Amino acid sequence: DTAVSQTPKYLVTQMGNDKSIKCEQNLGHDTMYWYKQDSKKFLKIMFSYNNKELIINETVPNRFSPKSPDKAHLNLHINSLELGDSAVYFCASSQNLQGGQETQYFGPGTRLLVL
């Protein structure tokens, strides 16, 4: 069984379009995250949600809007896509934010290419 899944795995789109990436975890975790991995492989946090509440918003353009319909899902919607948005986006989850439950498990990533 896949613990953290993302759809789609690949996304090719034109500049200016709006797209969404979906993430689901079946681990029963309370906390979910979005990370961006750029072309140099550098990974950086974008958002985290705990029990559907936004905890971290790490200076991300407001074209990016996360949505958490329930604890098991954290989707990422991107408006007016730009060339610089091309990257791999990883979803992750952890049991919660408290000490001892801190290990984050990652999804397979979504490779986004903006043309």
Next chain:
Amino acid sequence: AQTVTQSQPEMSVQEAETVTLSCTYDTSESDYYLFWYKQPPSRQMILVIRQEAYKQQNATENRFSVNFQKAAKSFSLKISDSQLGDAAMYFCAYRSINAGGTSYGKLTFGQGTILTVHP
């Protein structure tokens, strides 16, 4: 803010040999977690090993072990008996243990080290 530095962009090792990947970090906190993640060409991020800063004993997972030097803020990963399947990019990561704040829970990653394993 915490920073994580991996000073070795690339490393290579012969199969069955041992290799050590370096990681240093900067923090003013006394309690935190440190992790090593592996990213093979499939791009899946796989947890290799974790260390709680309050534990003096170095973490070990089969062929993987760490050398955690808290005073020096160093957290190196040793891979023993290297296998072809160990070839990947390895990331060192830091996580604060302190509750609250807008950064609570996030992983701060180093730049990564590409490990090549030669047969």
